Amino acid sequence: MSIEPAVPNPPTGGVRAQEESTRTAPLLFGQTMSFVAGTAVLFTVGAYAGRGLNGVAGIVAFVGAFIALIAMNATSTRSRNGTIALLGAVGLLLGLALAPTLAYYASVNPDAVWHAGGATALFIAGFGAYGYATSRDLAPLARVSSWALLALLVFGIVIIFVNLPGADVLFSVIGLAIFAVYTAWDFQRLRRSSDVDSAPLLAASIFLDILNVFTFFLSLFTGGRD
Template identity: 30%
Template structure:
């Protein structure tokens, strides 16, 4: 046994206690950091969407360019998300943050038409309902002792089923299928909210214990994108269920 091993053995109880407290601080900091960036992304999305809707109603944005604008934003969104995922562990953290904000802005363009389709009160109620569900499930995901990452395969299967239902409904245009898929979407993204918070927490713990502190900021911003997508999708599916169209 070398000196370091001997020292660790003699002082292991005190070191564990100190490490545990430090670990709690790091985990809380990074999870809150993910939530902070998620909120920043939502603010960017809401701001861009507000100006797009305002431009549409004021005539500054002509109706004939709305469809090409949204299609272009969707294509660039896809490229940004793919690039973000591919560069998560290689790009600078600052670059990932910029990509996240760019994605949020593009999403503001694609989601702006919700303000044209649905009434303002419906959007507000759906948003408030999403906030409440997100907070409750987020707290559960953070404080539960259960490792929710074991449900990842089931959630992915549910997400694939949800996408398949959406594609089928493009051709059949069934209100019943749309209703079922909306309910399924709410259930899936409610669970995803707790799952992603729990996953961020567990990832931070894993890398903090290994003292790989350089990757924690990457986990934080990657987690922010996951939570942002959970929130936006949950909001959309709730809006589809309770929303009143103009």
């Protein structure tokens, strides 16, 4: 997954805007991370419930999650509760979509799953802290990363049909580099935003960062791309 839900732009200038951002920052951070945690719980529930699903059911669940993400952008300015409900649906559906893959690796190489989880926690904590603390505007890097992600997706399609030595490792390493930028940028948006209602969309972005980073690490620790 690499969708970045639209989030209202943070305040760009003025003492009042900066004071508003400072006042709401702790509340927004707390709400956003609570939503991330709740989405992760629902993802876990979906991954457990769907461990016996077949590939077709996983694809259907993935498409459903994609639709829910798009719907979040549409409902964000109309219904906060509706957006939160859709965020929960995203977590649950993505859990169902990835359940067969996670169940497989948990049965044949459980250490890789634990290692990927630990590496993901350190990765998100490190780059998230940097993005939250830095005064450098990361938006230009995020725009470059969007093009890099598109190129990576094309590369991923190519290596399905062309056997290139080391391509799987290269794919994952580049993916981690791209999502290092996305993670830092999303946490910078979290710090700069003064709109508490943006918490569900920010949570969706951060959760997708976490999920993508986890899958890239899992690919590295298992020796091949999922």
